[in-house]
Amino acid sequence: MQAAEVLGVPKPEWFGEDVTMVSDMASKFFADRILPRYDEFEEAEMVSRDAWEEAGANGLLCAAMPEEFGGAGGTYAHEAAIIEALGHSGVDGFGIALHSAIVAPYILHYGSDEQKQRWLPKLATGELIGAIAMTEPAAGSDLQGVKTTAKKSGNQYVVNGSKTFITNGQNANLIIVVAKTDPSAGAKGTSLMVVETDEVEGFERGRNLDKIGLKANDTSELFFNDVKIPTANMLGTDEGQGFYQLMQQLPQERLIIANQAISAIERALALTIEYVKERKAFGQRIIDFQNTQFVLAQLKAEAVQARVFTDWCVGRHLEGGLDPSTASMVKMLTTDLQCKLIDECLQLFGGYGYMNEYPIARMFRDARVQRIYGGTNEIMKILIARTL
Numbered sequence: 001m002q003a004a005e006v007l008g009v010p011k012p013e014w015f016g017e018d019v020t021m022v023s024d025m026a027s028k029f030f031a032d033r034i035l036p037r038y039d040e041f042e043e044a045e046m047v048s049r050d051a052w053e054e055a056g057a058n059g060l061l062c063a064a065m066p067e068e069f070g071g072a073g074g075t076y077a078h079e080a081a082i083i084e085a086l087g088h089s090g091v092d093g094f095g096i097a098l099h100s101a102i103v104a105p106y107i108l109h110y111g112s113d114e115q116k117q118r119w120l121p122k123l124a125t126g127e128l129i130g131a132i133a134m135t136e137p138a139a140g141s142d143l144q145g146v147k148t149t150a151k152k153s154g155n156q157y158v159v160n161g162s163k164t165f166i167t168n169g170q171n172a173n174l175i176i177v178v179a180k181t182d183p184s185a186g187a188k189g190t191s192l193m194v195v196e197t198d199e200v201e202g203f204e205r206g207r208n209l210d211k212i213g214l215k216a217n218d219t220s221e222l223f224f225n226d227v228k229i230p231t232a233n234m235l236g237t238d239e240g241q242g243f244y245q246l247m248q249q250l251p252q253e254r255l256i257i258a259n260q261a262i263s264a265i266e267r268a269l270a271l272t273i274e275y276v277k278e279r280k281a282f283g284q285r286i287i288d289f290q291n292t293q294f295v296l297a298q299l300k301a302e303a304v305q306a307r308v309f310t311d312w313c314v315g316r317h318l319e320g321g322l323d324p325s326t327a328s329m330v331k332m333l334t335t336d337l338q339c340k341l342i343d344e345c346l347q348l349f350g351g352y353g354y355m356n357e358y359p360i361a362r363m364f365r366d367a368r369v370q371r372i373y374g375g376t377n378e379i380m381k382i383l384i385a386r387t388l
Helices: 017-044 049-057 076-089 096-110 113-125 183-189 242-278 290-318 324-348 350-354 359-371 377-385
Strands: 130-133 149-153 156-167 174-180 190-196 203-208 219-230
Touching: 017 049, 017 076, 049 113, 076 096, 076 242, 076 290, 096 113, 096 130, 096 174, 096 190, 096 242, 113 174, 130 156, 149 174, 156 174, 156 190, 174 242, 183 190, 190 219, 190 242, 242 290, 242 324, 242 359, 290 324, 324 350, 324 359, 324 377, 350 359
Parallel strands: 130 174
Antiparallel strands: 149 156, 156 219, 174 190, 203 219
């Protein structure tokens, strides 16, 4: 059973012919070119640069960026199709969603024409790999608490500070850094600085962090020690716009996580249904036990709810109407369900579910962080509660 078809939910209106074509192309690429090497990437704890460049050559990076800046001229619908193809293919640790649908949009929305022409085409080819450095050792979901500074000195900014848990951190050579240009101004003193790591001195990569799951995705500490960048590398027309820029883009980041979650949910269900139809115990198939049927019936019903809500949220986002509260809801509900559903699916695999050679074991490990990054689910509840 195909993961994308396990729930039997019709495709939404925004999933048109062109999006279907991108979905099919992405699924084939990931199955043929990434999945056979995925154990290698997990062992290396990063995806190789040649795989990034091959994804770029196949039009799978920056699909929603305008053609004039090297992208495919699509919309978030095309990005969602690629993100879900990653999940359905079981290569969730390939960090192209953050690169294409988080880093590139900051440059598109807030960058100057010169910045767009300079960086977006290279992001689209994979020559540049993007990261965004928000989190610090003492500042996670509380972005107002960042300590990294960017002090103006002539025609340069001097960046000092440290970041941690940075996705694509070992590979990235274009990093958007959340920094304080005016530490006394709180949120209004925050700006976004673009650091081209190949062009500066004083930048250091720390450890490639040893995580529970998503092993193929390099996640790193980063250090900025008097890193000098041109004043032209600030995103936006004036200092102090960074917090506003972050808040504007966070709904899409949370929607990305929901797309990741629902695709993993569908894959877990498809794998589990296939397994329980083949595996026998006490002379009958596992699927023939009423407990198995009831568990899977409940999970399918909840997954259908999550799929319909996620598709609706994508539609709202394409129309420009996805508010922060609703984005928080879809992120929280889908990731909570992802962890619950994969845990129950693993149980139906019995002892084999605990073996790393079975995909459900990797999915169990990979799922847990979904409730943490992009704002913890506890923070999502606070944001939702503000609308009551």
